[in-house]
Amino acid sequence: MTTFFILYFFILGIILGSFYNVVGLRVPKGELFKEDRSYCPHCRHSLSWYELIPLLSFTLQSGKCRHCRQRISPIYPFMEFFSGLAFAASFLSLGFQFELLLALLLVSMFHIIVVSDLRYMIIPNKVLVFFAFLIMIYRIADPIDPWWASLAGGGLGFAGTALIIIVSRGGMGGGDMKLFTVIGFALGVKLLIVSFFLAVLIGTAASLVLMSLKVVGRKNPIPFGPFIAIGSLASYFYGIQLINWYLGSFF
Numbered sequence: 001m002t003t004f005f006i007l008y009f010f011i012l013g014i015i016l017g018s019f020y021n022v023v024g025l026r027v028p029k030g031e032l033f034k035e036d037r038s039y040c041p042h043c044r045h046s047l048s049w050y051e052l053i054p055l056l057s058f059t060l061q062s063g064k065c066r067h068c069r070q071r072i073s074p075i076y077p078f079m080e081f082f083s084g085l086a087f088a089a090s091f092l093s094l095g096f097q098f099e100l101l102l103a104l105l106l107v108s109m110f111h112i113i114v115v116s117d118l119r120y121m122i123i124p125n126k127v128l129v130f131f132a133f134l135i136m137i138y139r140i141a142d143p144i145d146p147w148w149a150s151l152a153g154g155g156l157g158f159a160g161t162a163l164i165i166i167v168s169r170g171g172m173g174g175g176d177m178k179l180f181t182v183i184g185f186a187l188g189v190k191l192l193i194v195s196f197f198l199a200v201l202i203g204t205a206a207s208l209v210l211m212s213l214k215v216v217g218r219k220n221p222i223p224f225g226p227f228i229a230i231g232s233l234a235s236y237f238y239g240i241q242l243i244n245w246y247l248g249s250f251f
């Protein structure tokens, strides 16, 4: 039965993920609720249902538009796959606990934000406000112990990122600051600090690799949202083990 539910959450993640791609692409342009169907960004051909099947269409068309043969960015099927895996992993780690809801909310928020940040270098306010609202309701129903850890986490997320922005002169932006505020509220002080540390560590390492491969220039800003997403999910699932391991190896 467990296998059935793992598969169920994997497929749910892929299907919702393909919707999150659309949300992440359309919200910053203010056209989320426009009626027009999904279209190829190169030739503007409207896509039929069989060109919109998550993962499958991309694979069957070898990553190209069926009409103009231009390449489709692999980010979108990759993100669908990511949400599928992350949904399945959340269920595997939490089962049918109430907290599964929080895990799925976080994965969903990160998916949309990563798409917007990679495409436009924007973490949309509307998306943050929407998820902040849901996470706040969740945290009222299932508070962290002690209850003020959420408020302290939110405050620290805000102030900590603000400090980084001032010190690094724009290494992170206002969107990152608001995102860390939401994460701090969702995870509390301890896991926020781990999220922050992991995001900066992974972000710095990835930037150095990308710069040495000349994929990005020294002056180009790199969107930080994807690193915040990876760092926070790792902290959410493994943060406590990481803290114990770290403290255990020094004291």
Ligand SMILES: [Zn+2]
Residues within 6 Å of the ligand: 040, 041, 042, 043, 044, 045, 065, 066, 067, 068, 069, 070
């Ligand atoms: Zn096309």
